[in-house]
Amino acid sequence: MYSSQESLNNDYPKFAVVGHPNKGKSSIVSSLALDDSVQIGDTPGTTQVKRGFPLKVDGKIIYELFDTPGFQRARRVLSWLNEQEPVSADKKGDVVRAFIAVHRDDERFIDEIELLEPIMNGAGIIYVVDASKPYGSEYETEMEILRWCGQPSMAILNLIGEEDYTEQWKSALGHYFRMVRTFNPIKATFREHIELLDSMSQLKEEWTKSIKVAIKVLEDLQDQKIEQTVDSIVSNMLKTLSYVHRQKIVGESATTDEEEKSKLSYREKIIKFEKEQEKNIESIWNHRSIEKIENMLVLDNVGLFSKESASIFGLSQQQLIITGASAGAMGGLGIDLLLGGGSLFLGSLIGGAVGGVGAMIGFDNLYEVKVLGQSIGKRELSVGPMQNLNFPYILLGRSLYHASVIAKRSHAMRGDINLEQEEFLTEQIIDSEMRKTLEKVHVSLRKGEEPKEEDLKAYKKVLKESFLGLL
Amino acid sequence: MYKKNNKISIESYLNLSELLKEYRGTHEENRLFALKHKALLQNPRQILLKWMEKNSFRKSKKTETQTLLQKFSTLSNFIGLFSLIFGFLAGLGLLSYSGHAPVNVIYYLLFAMVIPLFSMIVSIVSLFSSGAAFNVFSLFFPLHWIETVLNFFSFKDKIDTFNTLFSDELKKWMFMSRLQLFSLLFSIGLLFALLVIVVSKDVAFSWSTTLNVSDIDFFKLLASIGFPWGHTLPSAIPSVELIEMSHYYRLGENLNTQMIQNADKLGAWWKYLAMVTLFYAIFLRFLLWLATRYGFQKQLKKDFLELDGVEKLLREFNTPFVSTESPKEEKHLEIVKESDEQVAHAVAKVYETIIGWNFSKDEILLLNDAKGVSSSNIRTVGGNNSFSEDQKIAKEAKSEVILYVKSWEPPTMDFVDFLEELLANDNVTEIQVYPLGTVGRNYESDEREVAIWKRKIQGLKSKKVWVIDV
Numbered sequence: 001m002y003s004s005q006e007s008l009n010n011d012y013p014k015f016a017v018v019g020h021p022n023k024g025k026s027s028i029v030s031s032l033a034l035d036d037s038v039q040i041g042d043t044p045g046t047t048q049v050k051r052g053f054p055l056k057v058d059g060k061i062i063y064e065l066f067d068t069p070g071f072q073r074a075r076r077v078l079s080w081l082n083e084q085e086p087v088s089a090d091k092k093g094d095v096v097r098a099f100i101a102v103h104r105d106d107e108r109f110i111d112e113i114e115l116l117e118p119i120m121n122g123a124g125i126i127y128v129v130d131a132s133k134p135y136g137s138e139y140e141t142e143m144e145i146l147r148w149c150g151q152p153s154m155a156i157l158n159l160i161g162e163e164d165y166t167e168q169w170k171s172a173l174g175h176y177f178r179m180v181r182t183f184n185p186i187k188a189t190f191r192e193h194i195e196l197l198d199s200m201s202q203l204k205e206e207w208t209k210s211i212k213v214a215i216k217v218l219e220d221l222q223d224q225k226i227e228q229t230v231d232s233i234v235s236n237m238l239k240t241l242s243y244v245h246r247q248k249i250v251g252e253s254a255t256t257d258e259e260e261k262s263k264l265s266y267r268e269k270i271i272k273f274e275k276e277q278e279k280n281i282e283s284i285w286n287h288r289s290i291e292k293i294e295n296m297l298v299l300d301n302v303g304l305f306s307k308e309s310a311s312i313f314g315l316s317q318q319q320l321i322i323t324g325a326s327a328g329a330m331g332g333l334g335i336d337l338l339l340g341g342g343s344l345f346l347g348s349l350i351g352g353a354v355g356g357v358g359a360m361i362g363f364d365n366l367y368e369v370k371v372l373g374q375s376i377g378k379r380e381l382s383v384g385p386m387q388n389l390n391f392p393y394i395l396l397g398r399s400l401y402h403a404s405v406i407a408k409r410s411h412a413m414r415g416d417i418n419l420e421q422e423e424f425l426t427e428q429i430i431d432s433e434m435r436k437t438l439e440k441v442h443v444s445l446r447k448g449e450e451p452k453e454e455d456l457k458a459y460k461k462v463l464k465e466s467f468l469g470l471l
Numbered sequence: 472m473y474k475k476n477n478k479i480s481i482e483s484y485l486n487l488s489e490l491l492k493e494y495r496g497t498h499e500e501n502r503l504f505a506l507k508h509k510a511l512l513q514n515p516r517q518i519l520l521k522w523m524e525k526n527s528f529r530k531s532k533k534t535e536t537q538t539l540l541q542k543f544s545t546l547s548n549f550i551g552l553f554s555l556i557f558g559f560l561a562g563l564g565l566l567s568y569s570g571h572a573p574v575n576v577i578y579y580l581l582f583a584m585v586i587p588l589f590s591m592i593v594s595i596v597s598l599f600s601s602g603a604a605f606n607v608f609s610l611f612f613p614l615h616w617i618e619t620v621l622n623f624f625s626f627k628d629k630i631d632t633f634n635t636l637f638s639d640e641l642k643k644w645m646f647m648s649r650l651q652l653f654s655l656l657f658s659i660g661l662l663f664a665l666l667v668i669v670v671s672k673d674v675a676f677s678w679s680t681t682l683n684v685s686d687i688d689f690f691k692l693l694a695s696i697g698f699p700w701g702h703t704l705p706s707a708i709p710s711v712e713l714i715e716m717s718h719y720y721r722l723g724e725n726l727n728t729q730m731i732q733n734a735d736k737l738g739a740w741w742k743y744l745a746m747v748t749l750f751y752a753i754f755l756r757f758l759l760w761l762a763t764r765y766g767f768q769k770q771l772k773k774d775f776l777e778l779d780g781v782e783k784l785l786r787e788f789n790t791p792f793v794s795t796e797s798p799k800e801e802k803h804l805e806i807v808k809e810s811d812e813q814v815a816h817a818v819a820k821v822y823e824t825i826i827g828w829n830f831s832k833d834e835i836l837l838l839n840d841a842k843g844v845s846s847s848n849i850r851t852v853g854g855n856n857s858f859s860e861d862q863k864i865a866k867e868a869k870s871e872v873i874l875y876v877k878s879w880e881p882p883t884m885d886f887v888d889f890l891e892e893l894l895a896n897d898n899v900t901e902i903q904v905y906p907l908g909t910v911g912r913n914y915e916s917d918e919r920e921v922a923i924w925k926r927k928i929q930g931l932k933s934k935k936v937w938v939i940d941v
Binding site for chain 1: 502506786791792794795796797799854855857881883884885888909910911
């Protein structure tokens, strides 16, 4: 079984994220470790003990990050260090080790021991400050202690608030650290994450190779997550749009009650499919704590079948008519081809017009409801597949929106997401050319047919393109 | 129960499908399994079978699909046996000879060659059709009607459930393969009947048709039908003489004299009929059965990889498992509930002592000016001060003390140590801790930041110290 103590003795890069209390150390660790289980709070002392976050590939540790408690009695530590017999710079680390040894059981220095221990076991120092607050000389005590440790170090400017004292901090930190980088764990993109890792790789020559491996691993992981997300969306689209709910009925024709019940079951099933897909995407992106936050995504409040959802995620009436016309024209083109163009391509024109008019049918006309005579004395009511032209775009828009929010969401974030703050329009991310490709599959599904393999490939490609555009 | 078998079968297909519904493993477990079976990674089906073998114990003891599989197998065996018996009985009927009227070979050829050839052609055409077209073609097959009739029985729902387990394409191959097998068994029954009749009875064959067909034309037709074996087995092709002899014109109730005279020769037809059955009804059907078996197996292999959950499993086998989580449990901090205890909502104009924690003297002066507070004794603590300096200031303080702190810097234990020294000073009657915001915010502090200070001060349980929240 892996233990943190064991990892300290192994030969791979280790980094201790240290600093004053409440400067976002845990947020940075949570963001870099892609782990939203790290407790982040505005109460000093939220992190009480150091925790190692190893990046493991098939069980092999590539590097390890340590989240540590903040400095609590920095002046006393520095005072103790200064009180010792003066030593040359190369021996200062030994004095820090002596401090740890002497005070291991001293309750006053629990936090300092926790944060100094990984450093003295070879971890690089990542000193975190909040650059949205002014610099103060009291920080110099901490920086001086870290200098005593003699380990490779860098500082991270974390802008927690709205004010910006970056320049002030940079000039102060420059005296203590070889490298100063700005990194906002809440807003950081994947690229910024990788850039920070790249900076960390430069702290020590021996670490460069491992960190480069880690970067490659994380880039591959990101690609896999994107692929899996797109697969999940495509699979849900196919499942939802082709879904047919069947229910046995007693009489020759369905009663209003039977029809309403079937429609309700149909909708419930489709909503369930969407929920399952959302959960799947959240698990792909390792956002395990999301389920703990109720109503985090306002998608819950904007029902899948609501007009509000249609107006936010669906296509405009004009776009729908164009899409419907192009889909209808595809059917019409079949007639033209059969007649070898003898119809003077009237088929396409008529098909286009029919498709366009079909698109204008109200939002309430969602799906086909049929009574099927199966065998003597037994009849079935079937609801589906979805006939509404706009519905696939609503579903797609919602899926892409949800997936992009989840994919971009930093693991350091703990709050809700408000849809109203987001600007999202399906027709802006899926242009008319893309819609043509998508419509081929939608048309097949509406007819209850299985889409062709090449159409599905093109469909997936378009969705991937749209998804990447949102990241 | 899972049997160790490296071939994909309906049973292994259903077993995997069932297992995946109950268990899919984690990425870590699946990757570890794949690393232990690296040699199989190139063969997805084999590694899936191995994975299934390893995890078969996780599956419920007796699943519904297993029961259904048994029923399906029993049903297939029953229809197979029925086809064989039906073929035998049909043969007996076709070859029944009472001694009055000879057996018309044209009837027999219809059952042993024309119908099989027609059904094989329909089978082949329907194999290349799909959806509605296939459904239309399936109407030509008796098996379709047998299954339709079975739908009226109580186990219809179970058959429906069974059908949902397979893709339409696989069901098509399964149907066609079974159809060929049952037809083959029917034909074997037919041939068996022919042989039994030939051995046990003295059958006279003849041919008769309403159409005006000459003996020579009929010979040519029969010779071309017998082309596949004509060269190797010429005795199994009826001669023109035999055809002439057995030509049977609108005989009615009686046999013609010529036929009665040559009754022994008429029996020579059986070789030809046996070869027709063997080649057209059995050999060609056997080839088609093999082809549909191959098609079925190919589709089964394809569908095996398309089972729900297989894609995830294969991806996890082939993708390195990356983990970033901490193996150490988080020690959660208990947050003290906020209250109004020891909170002051006003600032006095004059204090005996003003102390700034981590503030410079100049900063304190600016602060006093902004807040309209004054004192004759202004001191700075924390920052770069030594402990002895801070201790001296704590000891010298008197009466009411206001302690400026940076609201955005949470109280550290270093601060608490100083505050405790100040509290220990009996000359100090009251300490007011005043969290202030940045100059950029006109010293306005954030509510959340003040709350942190309140909680810390309330935690000290001293009636002498207050937090200013204005």
